[in-house]
Amino acid sequence: MARSINLAVIPGDGIGPEVVAQGLKVLGAVLPADIKLETTEYALGAQRWHATGETLPDAELERLQSHDAILLGAIGDPSVPSGVLERGLLLKLRFAFDHYVNLRPSRLFPNTASPLAGEPQIDFVVVREGTEGPYVGNGGSMRTGTPAEVATEVSLNTAYGVERVVRDAFERAQARPRKKLTLVHKNNVLVHAGHLWSRTVERIGREYPEVTTDYLHVDAATIFMVTQPQRFDVIVTDNLFGDILTDLAAAITGGIGLAASGNINPAGAFPSMFEPVHGSAPDIAGTGKADPTATVLSVALLLRHLGHPAGAARIEEAVTADLAARSAATARTTDQIGDALAARVSG
Numbered sequence: 178m179a180r181s182i183n184l185a186v187i188p189g190d191g192i193g194p195e196v197v198a199q200g201l202k203v204l205g206a207v208l209p210a211d212i213k214l215e216t217t218e219y220a221l222g223a224q225r226w227h228a229t230g231e232t233l234p235d236a237e238l239e240r241l242q243s244h245d246a247i248l249l250g251a252i253g254d255p256s257v258p259s260g261v262l263e264r265g266l267l268l269k270l271r272f273a274f275d276h277y278v279n280l281r282p283s284r285l286f287p288n289t290a291s292p293l294a295g296e297p298q299i300d301f302v303v304v305r306e307g308t309e310g311p312y313v314g315n316g317g318s319m320r321t322g323t324p325a326e327v328a329t330e331v332s333l334n335t336a337y338g339v340e341r342v343v344r345d346a347f348e349r350a351q352a353r354p355r356k357k358l359t360l361v362h363k364n365n366v367l368v369h370a371g372h373l374w375s376r377t378v379e380r381i382g383r384e385y386p387e388v389t390t391d392y393l394h395v396d397a398a399t400i401f402m403v404t405q406p407q408r409f410d411v412i413v414t415d416n417l418f419g420d421i422l423t424d425l426a427a428a429i430t431g432g433i434g435l436a437a438s439g440n441i442n443p444a445g446a447f448p449s450m451f452e453p454v455h456g457s458a459p460d461i462a463g464t465g466k467a468d469p470t471a472t473v474l475s476v477a478l479l480l481r482h483l484g485h486p487a488g489a490a491r492i493e494e495a496v497t498a499d500l501a502a503r504s505a506a507t508a509r510t511t512d513q514i515g516d517a518l519a520a521r522v523s524g
């Protein structure tokens with residue numbers, strides 16, 4: 178276990194800096210005195226783009242690579258054309274650091290309100306492929322802006338890329354009590370990519386006889402996520418389906434303010450990056466309404482990834498207790514929630 182953490186911090190835009198401040202507060206409170214935390218802040222995002230036209234210069238990417246991990250708030254701002262920061266900063270990081278496992282756990286914490294009827298049991302993890310699919314930027318537009326425009330956005334799926342993420346998902350399923358893996362795709366229509374995914378799950382599955390596998394088309398998966406969320410244990414899916422499903426998963430487990438994620442490079446050749454599933458929420462930025470819990474839970478994922486499972490568990494217990502104590506009557510600010518969580522992990 179490393180006795181120091183050299184952390185890169187990208188607060189980003191909108192509510193990003195607000196929630197990251199709370200994540201760092203809780204991280205500082207949970208770490209034992211003999212683990213040294215060093216943080217380096219990177220000013221990347223809308224302000225930087227407006228000032229210099231840069232999204233993520235190569236020199237900065239190289240500096241980021243020297244860290245043990247990255248904590249990111251959120252990027253994206255209405256003053257910047259859509260896609261500039263998303264592609265030029267966030268996706269550039271995920272691709273450059275080969276974050277092929279985009280890990281998004283979904284758990285309904287005790288006493289947390291779900292919009293679903295009854296008291297649904299929800300405890301699954303989405304293993305979203307992070308470096309391929311329609312996200313790769315393989316496309317273009319001809320006769321742009323004319324009535325004859327043609328635009329393409331090709332989904333890239335390689336045997337190598339699909340196999341490594343499917344294998345990771347099987348490993349996670351094998352380690353969980355229910356040992357179930359659901360492939361979500363759309364192989365009735367996307368027959369080329371879909372069949373590659375299905376064949377890969379079938380082939381790799383033979384190496385994991387204890388893991389039960391099933392398959393759902395993505396449209397049906399959205400039904401079951403609402404009507405029978407308990408049927409899911411580990412979901413493996415492509416980059417775009419995973420993006421959409423994990424916002425839905427957040428909505429059924431207490432809201433987007435609670436959903437954490439890790440962009441993992443499993444072999445550790447590059448730093449992994451931890452961030453809430455949500456975006457920069459320009460509609461509530463600066464109001465103190467942002468829930469920092471998703472970022473705090475992302476810090477727990479970060480600690481577990483770096484080999485500090487006890488700290489991760491302390492954070493998760495603190496969140497569980499905090500959510501149980503929450504009352505709609507007493508809405509708290511971002512800062513107050515951060516203070517409460519920091520007090521719980523250090524108490």
Ligand SMILES: NC(=O)c1ccc[n+]([C@@H]2O[C@H](COP(=O)([O-])OP(=O)(O)OC[C@H]3O[C@@H](n4cnc5c(N)ncnc54)[C@H](O)[C@@H]3O)[C@@H](O)[C@H]2O)c1
Pocket residue numbers: 192196250251252253254255263267433434435452453454455456457458459460461466467468469471
């Ligand atoms: N990882 C990222 O950096 C990331 C992720 C998603 C979206 N984005 C970007 O963020 C910008 C806004 O995107 P969007 O509006 O589609 O999604 P969003 O996640 O920012 O907001 C969706 C809704 O959820 C609410 N919300 C989000 N986080 C919350 C929190 N912590 N507490 C309480 N409420 C919260 C917002 O107020 C909004 O009503 C866009 O530029 C988008 O590209 C970035």
Ligand SMILES: CC(C)[C@H](C(=O)O)[C@@H](O)C(=O)O
Pocket residue numbers: 253263264267268420454456
């Ligand atoms: C901002 C965007 C590029 C990103 C994605 O699509 O992956 C976001 O929605 C997410 O879920 O992290």
Ligand SMILES: [Mg+2]
Pocket residue numbers: 420421424454
């Ligand atoms: Mg998303």
